[in-house]
Amino acid sequence: MKAVRIHAYGGPEQLRYEDIPAPVPGPGEAFVRHTAIGVNFADLHNREGRYPLPQLPHVLGGEAAGVVEAIGPGVTGLRVGDRVAYAAGGPKFAPGSYAEGRVFPAERLIRIPDEIDDVSAAALFTKGLTAQYLIKSVYKVGPGDTILLHAAAGGVGLFLAQWASHLGARVIGVVSSEEKAELARANGCRHVIMAGDPDIPGRVRALTGGEGVPVVYDSVGKDTFETSLDCLRPQGLMVSFGTASGRVPPFDIFALNGKGSLSVTSAAFAWFVRNREELILRANDVMDVVLKGAVNIRVNQTFALKDAADAHRALESRRTAGSTVLIP
Numbered sequence: 001m002k003a004v005r006i007h008a009y010g011g012p013e014q015l016r017y018e019d020i021p022a023p024v025p026g027p028g029e030a031f032v033r034h035t036a037i038g039v040n041f042a043d044l045h046n047r048e049g050r051y052p053l054p055q056l057p058h059v060l061g062g063e064a065a066g067v068v069e070a071i072g073p074g075v076t077g078l079r080v081g082d083r084v085a086y087a088a089g090g091p092k093f094a095p096g097s098y099a100e101g102r103v104f105p106a107e108r109l110i111r112i113p114d115e116i117d118d119v120s121a122a123a124l125f126t127k128g129l130t131a132q133y134l135i136k137s138v139y140k141v142g143p144g145d146t147i148l149l150h151a152a153a154g155g156v157g158l159f160l161a162q163w164a165s166h167l168g169a170r171v172i173g174v175v176s177s178e179e180k181a182e183l184a185r186a187n188g189c190r191h192v193i194m195a196g197d198p199d200i201p202g203r204v205r206a207l208t209g210g211e212g213v214p215v216v217y218d219s220v221g222k223d224t225f226e227t228s229l230d231c232l233r234p235q236g237l238m239v240s241f242g243t244a245s246g247r248v249p250p251f252d253i254f255a256l257n258g259k260g261s262l263s264v265t266s267a268a269f270a271w272f273v274r275n276r277e278e279l280i281l282r283a284n285d286v287m288d289v290v291l292k293g294a295v296n297i298r299v300n301q302t303f304a305l306k307d308a309a310d311a312h313r314a315l316e317s318r319r320t321a322g323s324t325v326l327i328p
C-alpha cells in the first residue's frame with residue numbers, strides 16, 4: 001500500500017511517498033480504503049514536530065473518507081462496503097491518513113450520506129466539527145452577535161463564517177488578499193478586514209459603534225493575539241484555537257483586567273468530541289447544515305497523494321483558500 005511518511009521532522013521535503021504493509025484491523029477496528037484524504041493545518045505541525053508523533057517513521061494526516069474493506073472482531077453497526085469518513089481526534093488517535101487506506105477505531109467512523117461525495121466528505125469533519133463546537137459550545141453564536149474571525153477564507157474559516165452567518169450573526173472576517181476577501185464575502189462574511197491593516201481594532205470598533213465584539217475566533221496565534229484582545233468588548237471572549245503563525249508567548253493575566261475583564265480560552269477538538277455519542281451528535285449537526293444548503297463545503301485545491309508535499313507548501317505559504325484534499 002502506498003503512503004506518505006516522514007522519517008525525520010522538518011519541512012515538506014521530509015514527505016516520502018513509499019510502500020508500507022497494509023494493516024489488518026484488530027478488535028473494535030475497521031480497515032478503510034481511502035478515496036479522498038483531508039489536509040489540515042495540524043498535519044504541518046506534526047511534520048515539523050511541534051505536535052510530536054508517537055514514533056518515526058510515521059504516516060501523516062488525520063482525516064479521510066473511503067469505504068470499509070474489512071472489520072475486526074467485536075465491531076457492530078458497520079458493514080464492509082459502508083461509505084465512511086473520520087476526523088482528526090487529537091493525541092489519542094495517532095495520525096496516519098496520508099495512505100491508500102488505514103485501520104481506525106470503528107466507533108470514530110461516521111457514515112456518509114449519498115448526497116455528500118467523497119472529496120467533500122474528506123474535507124468536512126475536522127473543519128466542520130471544529131466550527132460546530134466553536135460556535136455552539138465554546139461561545140453560543142446567535143442573532144445580534146457580531147463576531148471577528150481570523151483566516152476567514154481558510155478551511156475552518158469558511159465553515160465558521162457560513163455557519164455563524166446562518167445562525168444570524170454578523171461576521172467580520174480577516175484575510176490576507178483581495179481574492180480571499182471576495183471568497184470570504186461570498187461565504188458569510190458581511191465585512192472583511194485585511195490581515196496587514198495596521199489598525200484592525202479601530203476598524204472593528206468602527207463597525208460596532210465603538211464597543212468591540214463579544215467573541216474573537218483566532219487560529220493565527222502569535223501574530224494576532226494582542227490585536228484580537230483589543231477587538232473585544234468588555235467581558236468579551238478570546239477563543240484561541242490555532243497557532244498558524246506560532247504559539248502565543250506567555251502573557252500577563254492582569255492585562256485582561258485592564259482591557260475589560262476579558263476571558264481567554266485555548267480550545268481543542270479532542271475535548272469537545274470525547275466519545276461516540278458526542279461525535280455523532282455534532283457530526284449530525286454538521287451534516288444537517290450541509291444537506292440543507294446553509295453551509296457549502298469548499299474544496300478549492302486537490303493534489304495527488306504522492307504530491308502531498310506540494311499541498312503542504314501551498315498551505316504554509318498562505319496560497320490556499322477553503323479546504324485541501326489529497327487523492328490516493
Ligand SMILES: NC(=O)c1ccc[n+]([C@@H]2O[C@H](COP(=O)([O-])OP(=O)(O)OC[C@H]3O[C@@H](n4cnc5c(N)ncnc54)[C@H](OP(=O)(O)O)[C@@H]3O)[C@@H](O)[C@H]2O)c1
Nearest residue numbers: 040041151154155156175176219241242243245268269318
Ligand atoms: N483547536 C482545534 O480544535 C482546531 C481544529 C482544526 C483546526 N484548527 C486550527 O485552525 C486553523 C485553520 O486550519 P485549516 O486547516 O483550516 O487551515 P487554513 O485556515 O486553511 O490555513 C491557515 C490560514 O491561516 C492564515 N495564516 C495567518 N498567518 C499565517 C502564517 N504565518 N502561516 C500560515 N498561515 C497563516 C492564512 O490565511 P490568510 O492568508 O487569509 O491570513 C492561512 O490560509 C489552524 O491554525 C489549525 O491548526 C484547530
